[in-house]
Amino acid sequence: MGKARERGILDIRLHQLRDWAHDVHHTVDDTPYGGGPGMVMKPEVWGEAIDAVIVGSAGEVSGGSIAEPSGGISDDGVVAGSSGESLVSGLEGEAAAVRGPVVGRTPRLIVPTPSGRRFTQSVALEYAAEPWLLFAPARYEGIDSRVMVEYASRLHVDEVSIGDYVLAGGEAAVLVMVEAVARLLPGVLGNANSVTDDSFAPGAMQNLLEGPVYTKPPVWRGHEVPDVLLSGHHGKIARWRRDEALRRTYVRRPELLPAVQDLDKADRQALADLNPDG
Numbered sequence: 001m002g003k004a005r006e007r008g009i010l011d012i013r014l015h016q017l018r019d020w021a022h023d024v025h026h027t028v029d030d031t032p033y034g035g036g037p038g039m040v041m042k043p044e045v046w047g048e049a050i051d052a053v054i055v056g057s058a059g060e061v062s063g064g065s066i067a068e069p070s071g072g073i074s075d076d077g078v079v080a081g082s083s084g085e086s087l088v089s090g091l092e093g094e095a096a097a098v099r100g101p102v103v104g105r106t107p108r109l110i111v112p113t114p115s116g117r118r119f120t121q122s123v124a125l126e127y128a129a130e131p132w133l134l135f136a137p138a139r140y141e142g143i144d145s146r147v148m149v150e151y152a153s154r155l156h157v158d159e160v161s162i163g164d165y166v167l168a169g170g171e172a173a174v175l176v177m178v179e180a181v182a183r184l185l186p187g188v189l190g191n192a193n194s195v196t197d198d199s200f201a202p203g204a205m206q207n208l209l210e211g212p213v214y215t216k217p218p219v220w221r222g223h224e225v226p227d228v229l230l231s232g233h234h235g236k237i238a239r240w241r242r243d244e245a246l247r248r249t250y251v252r253r254p255e256l257l258p259a260v261q262d263l264d265k266a267d268r269q270a271l272a273d274l275n276p277d278g
C-alpha cells in the first residue's frame with residue numbers, strides 16, 4: 001500500500017475526531033438515552049467532522065494527517081486507538097481523478113458496526129470502484145443513530161460489519177476494509193489476474209475457497225508437491241485447482257456450496273466423489 005500511495009494510485013488521510021470536540025476535555029461521548037451501560041458517541045462532533053472533511057475535499061483536505069506508507073498508519077497512534085481516540089479516514093482511489101469532477105464530489109460514508117451488512121469480497125469490489133470512501137469508526141457503543149440518518153439524505157451511507165464478533169473499536173475494521181479494497185485497485189498488485197483467482201472472487205471463484213498452493217523445492221521435509229503441478233499440463237492443472245477449491249470448500253465451509261454458480265459436469269463429478277452418499 002505504501003508503493004500504491006507513492007505512485008498516486010491511492011491516497012489515505014486520517015483525521016482526529018477530537019479536533020471537532022470543543023470543550024476542554026475534547027469530549028466525544030455521552031451517556032445513552034434510555035439508560036444502560038456504556039457510552040454513545042455525540043452526534044454534533046461527528047457531524048462537524050464529516051462536514052469538514054467533505055467540504056475540505058473541494059479544495060485541500062483540511063485537518064488531516066496523512067498516513068505513513070506500509071504499516072506506518074499507526075505511527076502517530078491515530079489509528080491504533082489505544083487512547084480511545086477515533087478518526088475519520090478517507091480512501092481515495094485513482095478512479096476518482098479519472099471518473100468524477102474533483103470539485104463537488106462526495107464520498108461514500110462507511111460506518112463499521114457489528115450490526116451492519118456483512119463486508120464481503122463483492123462489497124470490496126463495489127468499494128474499489130468508488131472514487132472516495134470515508135470511514136467513520138466508532139468506539140464505546142457506537143455513534144448516535146441520527147448521524148447515519150442525517151447523512152443518508154446526502155451521501156450513500158453503509159453500516160458494515162467485518163464479521164460476527166465485537167471489536168472494541170472500529171479502527172481495526174477500517175484497516176481490514178482498506179487492505180481488501182486497496183489490493184483491488186488497478187496497479188496495486190503485481191499480477192492483476194491473481195485477484196480473479198482469489199477465494200470469493202466474483203466469477204468462477206464466487207463462494208469458493210482457493211485450494212492449497214506450493215513453491216520450490218519439490219520435496220520439503222519429506223512432503224511432496226502434487227505431481228500434477230510439476231507436469232506443465234495447463235488443462236490438468238486448472239482442473240486440479242478447481243477440484244481442490246471444491247474440496248476445500250466442502251470440508252471447511254460447506255454452507256457456501258449451494259450458492260456456487262455454473263457448476264460444470266466435472267465440478268459435479270468432483271462434488272459427487274467428495275460426498276458419495278449425498
Ligand code: SAH
Pocket residue numbers: 111112113114115136137138139140141142143160161162163164165166167168169170171173
Ligand atoms: N454495542 C455495539 C458494539 C460496539 S463495539 C453492538 O453490540 O452492536 C464498538 C465499535 O467497534 C463499533 O461501533 C464499531 O465501530 C466497531 N466494531 C466492533 N465490532 C465490529 C465488527 N464486527 N465490524 C465492524 N466494526 C466493528
